[in-house]
Amino acid sequence: MSSPRRVALVGNPNTGKTTLFNALTGFRAKVGNYAGVTVERKSGPLKGGTIPAEIIDLPGTYSLSARSADEMVAVDVLLGHRSEDPTPPDLVLVVLDASNLERNLFLATQIFETGLPCALVLNMMDMAETNGISIDTAELERRLSVRVFPVVASKGTGLDALRQFICSDNAALARSPQRVVFPEAFDSATTSLGEALTAAGVAARDTTPFLLRRALLEVGGMAEQRMRTQGGDKAAAAIDGARATLQQAGHRLVSLEAKARYASIRGVLDGVVKIPEGRRETTSDRIDRVLIHPVWGVVVFMALMLVVFQAIYSWSAPFMDLIDGCFGWLSEQVTANMSEGPLASFLADGVIAGVGGVVIFLPQIIILFLFISILEDCGYMARAAFLADRLLSRLGLSGRSFIPMLSSFACAIPGVMATRTIEDPRDRLTTIMVAPLMSCSARLPVYALMIGAFIPAYSIGGVLGLQGLVLFAMYLVGPAVAIPVALLLRRSLLKGPKPTFLMELPPYRRPNWKQVGFRLLERAGAFLKRAGTVIFAVSVVVWAATYYPRPAAVAESIEARYAERIAAAEGDTAEELTAERDRAIEGAYLRQSILGRMGSAIEPLVRPLGWDWRIGMAVIASFPAREVVVSTLGIIFDVGSDADEESDALRDRLVAAQWADGSPIFTIPVAVSIMVFFALCAQCAATLAIIRRETNSWRWPIFAFVYMTTLAWIGALLVYQVGTLIAG
Amino acid sequence: MKLSQMAIGQKGLITDLQGDSALIQRLLELGLTDGETVEVVRFAPLGDPMEIRVRGYYLSLRRVEANAIVVEPQA
Numbered sequence: 120m121s122s123p124r125r126v127a128l129v130g131n132p133n134t135g136k137t138t139l140f141n142a143l144t145g146f147r148a149k150v151g152n153y154a155g156v157t158v159e160r161k162s163g164p165l166k167g168g169t170i171p172a173e174i175i176d177l178p179g180t181y182s183l184s185a186r187s188a189d190e191m192v193a194v195d196v197l198l199g200h201r202s203e204d205p206t207p208p209d210l211v212l213v214v215l216d217a218s219n220l221e222r223n224l225f226l227a228t229q230i231f232e233t234g235l236p237c238a239l240v241l242n243m244m245d246m247a248e249t250n251g252i253s254i255d256t257a258e259l260e261r262r263l264s265v266r267v268f269p270v271v272a273s274k275g276t277g278l279d280a281l282r283q284f285i286c287s288d289n290a291a292l293a294r295s296p297q298r299v300v301f302p303e304a305f306d307s308a309t310t311s312l313g314e315a316l317t318a319a320g321v322a323a324r325d326t327t328p329f330l331l332r333r334a335l336l337e338v339g340g341m342a343e344q345r346m347r348t349q350g351g352d353k354a355a356a357a358i359d360g361a362r363a364t365l366q367q368a369g370h371r372l373v374s375l376e377a378k379a380r381y382a383s384i385r386g387v388l389d390g391v392v393k394i395p396e397g398r399r400e401t402t403s404d405r406i407d408r409v410l411i412h413p414v415w416g417v418v419v420f421m422a423l424m425l426v427v428f429q430a431i432y433s434w435s436a437p438f439m440d441l442i443d444g445c446f447g448w449l450s451e452q453v454t455a456n457m458s459e460g461p462l463a464s465f466l467a468d469g470v471i472a473g474v475g476g477v478v479i480f481l482p483q484i485i486i487l488f489l490f491i492s493i494l495e496d497c498g499y500m501a502r503a504a505f506l507a508d509r510l511l512s513r514l515g516l517s518g519r520s521f522i523p524m525l526s527s528f529a530c531a532i533p534g535v536m537a538t539r540t541i542e543d544p545r546d547r548l549t550t551i552m553v554a555p556l557m558s559c560s561a562r563l564p565v566y567a568l569m570i571g572a573f574i575p576a577y578s579i580g581g582v583l584g585l586q587g588l589v590l591f592a593m594y595l596v597g598p599a600v601a602i603p604v605a606l607l608l609r610r611s612l613l614k615g616p617k618p619t620f621l622m623e624l625p626p627y628r629r630p631n632w633k634q635v636g637f638r639l640l641e642r643a644g645a646f647l648k649r650a651g652t653v654i655f656a657v658s659v660v661v662w663a664a665t666y667y668p669r670p671a672a673v674a675e676s677i678e679a680r681y682a683e684r685i686a687a688a689e690g691d692t693a694e695e696l697t698a699e700r701d702r703a704i705e706g707a708y709l710r711q712s713i714l715g716r717m718g719s720a721i722e723p724l725v726r727p728l729g730w731d732w733r734i735g736m737a738v739i740a741s742f743p744a745r746e747v748v749v750s751t752l753g754i755i756f757d758v759g760s761d762a763d764e765e766s767d768a769l770r771d772r773l774v775a776a777q778w779a780d781g782s783p784i785f786t787i788p789v790a791v792s793i794m795v796f797f798a799l800c801a802q803c804a805a806t807l808a809i810i811r812r813e814t815n816s817w818r819w820p821i822f823a824f825v826y827m828t829t830l831a832w833i834g835a836l837l838v839y840q841v842g843t844l845i846a847g
Numbered sequence: 848m849k850l851s852q853m854a855i856g857q858k859g860l861i862t863d864l865q866g867d868s869a870l871i872q873r874l875l876e877l878g879l880t881d882g883e884t885v886e887v888v889r890f891a892p893l894g895d896p897m898e899i900r901v902r903g904y905y906l907s908l909r910r911v912e913a914n915a916i917v918v919e920p921q922a
């Protein structure tokens with residue numbers, strides 16, 4: 120059997136490429152990475168086709184003169200320059216927003232010139248219709264000599280014809296002969312440049328008319344570099360010479376391409392597209408009048424965020440109780456049906472307590488992702504960037520950093536990955552460095568436990584709960600600290616000019632529930648996978664480090680101490696003494712376990728934060744993933760009894776935990792100091808690994824870890840010391 | 848007049864682009880070519896960035912970027 124037909128989806132950002140990709144593949148994406156760069160490669164088999172075909176979703180781009188890493192990949196794939204896609208695609212589908220054809224066709228005309236088989240997909244025909252735009256697709260087809268498919272990707276309209284075409288024999292031959300008319304001087308300059316480069320020894324595949332044009336137009340661009348490496352000084356001289364000739368003929372290199380293309384596009388669209396005269400006020404305009412209003416816009420934004428965080432706390436409660444009950448039951452079964460010893464302890468205290476303690480936060484994570492997905496899908500995110508740009512630009516960032524940072528509230532990993540859309544490398548690095556400061560979902564378990572146990576459930580005016588407010592405040596810690604950090608970075612390590620902020624504001628759209636649901640499943644799945652792998656592994660290691668070594672002598676000496684008193688006592692007193700003895704034994708084992716010794720070793724370091732060695736121990740154990748601290752606290756304060764997190768039992772045990780002098784360990788300042796520590800620290804191996812991958816060096820993840828841990832320690836210290844002063 | 852100096856609702860004809868060539872190239876690709884009409888839609892709450900309408904779509908850009916765009920205001 121021949122290999123599947125490779126079909127690439129190309130288009131401007133926000134044209135519905137992802138929606139089309141999901142519709143064509145039936146949500147069966149295979150996600151990988153392009154080697155060497157950090158751009159996702161998303162592909163999937165065509166569903167419902169008559170021949171096997173692979174759909175490849177390329178990063179959105181406005182032009183083939185690539186500047187960001189994302190755009191570079193799109194161009195490389197089209198030219199067959201990447202090892203993952205070593206030959207050009209068999210068919211290129213250019214996805215266009217039907218209500219914005221003029222600008223979208225700019226990219227299309229560039230793609231025509233690559234000489235690749237292609238077709239146009241006019242997406243969002245429904246929106247065009249709503250806006251009163253009519254498009255004569257048959258005439259457009261005739262003028263461009265290329266197939267044009269009007270579709271509504273979100274509803275699946277028009278996709279059958281597209282599928283048939285993808286599988287037909289015509290697809291492989293569908294080249295558009297349409298050429299933009301460039302000034303004559305430019306055409307002759309490209310021709311003579313081609314001859315000069317061939318003489319200089321540049322391979323024929325790198326001197327196609329398309330690449331020659333790109334080399335002339337893009338100073339320092341990809342095409343020029345390829346030619347220079349192959350043809351050396353001669354090639355460089357030829358390119359410089361051709362540019363000089365053009366300039367002498369009175370052509371401005373920067374504007375030459377855009378002028379020629381847009382003039383040609385005007386001609387093509389004249390009579391094809393009818394746009395209603397005058398500007399009608401659309402629904403989007405009306406919504407924007409409120410949502411980007413100088414006052415209301417900010418009020419709505421803050422209110423929205425407050426609702427989101429309150430919802431995370433209150434909506435999730437019944438589901439969390441349910442999960443809690445399940446793990447509690449499991450743990451009970453183990454304790455009831457297995458004889459005491461390492462295996463039962465391993466299952467109940469290690470596996471079930473560890474994994475259960477993390478899975479319980481799934482409902483909260485789903486609620487957060489739900490909100491983010493909806494806001495993303497309906498177009499509000501771009502408005503948020505617009506609103507926030509002024510503030511962020513003061514920090515040397517841009518509104519574009521806003522989306523990665525907001526996503527980091529769910530998880531820093533997608534947040535750091537989302538920085539790929541930031542063109543300016545310094546801007547991007549700064550965003551990567553501060554994104555992990557945002558309170559991700561893994562902090563939520565820590566907040567939830569501490570707030571649930573130590574913050575009283577007052578309600579203020581019967582509406583706002585104090586617990587919800589404290590949670591909201593914890594989410595403000597990250598941004599508040601990110602501001603000075605970003606400012607400092609932009610003035611020291613990452614000094615440089617301000618990046619630009621050109622961003623399209625797409626019209627508001629009804630969220631596509633299928634899409635939202637799909638993304639939700641994807642992210643929830645990723646979280647569970649993490650819980651099932653990293654966190655499972657860590658739970659096992661942590662359990663072992665708290666269980667071993669276990670010399671019998673420890674228990675024997677304590678038993679000997681109690682033996683006489685228990686023998687002398689009667690009834691209830693004897694039982695109490697036995698229980699006390701057992702707790703003493705567990706405590707002694709814990710203190711001399713591997714982790715206990717590590718905790719004791721760092722106790723001097725954490726004492727100023729109000730912590731005892733057990734908390735220090737939990738912090739060490741949670742290096743790989745923050746949320747592990749909850750299960751670790753569960754294991755540490757819970758060894759030997761039936762265990763599950765979030766349960767009132769764990770809260771009660773934390774409340775009951777005492778210093779040697781009998782005073783409680785966990786006071787409100789200690790609980791807040793722990794929360795602040797976890798708000799600021801870099802206890803997440805996966806994030807550090809992603810930073811390493813995205814920046815291609817160990818320098819940045821190490822830097823992030825060191826600065827965040829230092830800040831976390833200082834923050835926790837301040838909170839505890841000031842808190843005790845006030846409370847005392 | 849610079850685009851950044853126009854008032855909300857005002858329309859202008861682009862007559863020139865001046866400044867950093869990377870910025871100019873991006874603006875051109877986005878369709879801000881000589882002779883095009885642009886309309887100022889609004890300014891963000893803090894006065895920056897601004898939203899404009901060009902070639903039938905909405906674009907947000909900062910004042911410093913809008914400074915690169917020279918326009919002739921229309922009645």
Ligand SMILES: Nc1nc2c(ncn2[C@@H]2O[C@H](COP(=O)(O)OP(=O)(O)O)[C@@H](O)[C@H]2O)c(=O)[nH]1
Binds near residue numbers: 137138272629631634
């Ligand atoms: N009305 C309408 N909305 C669509 C259509 N296709 C996609 N969308 C929406 O447009 C937005 C952007 O789509 P997406 O696929 O993420 O665009 P991408 O950035 O090109 O991948 C989402 O809110 C989609 O639900 C369509 O045909 N009609």
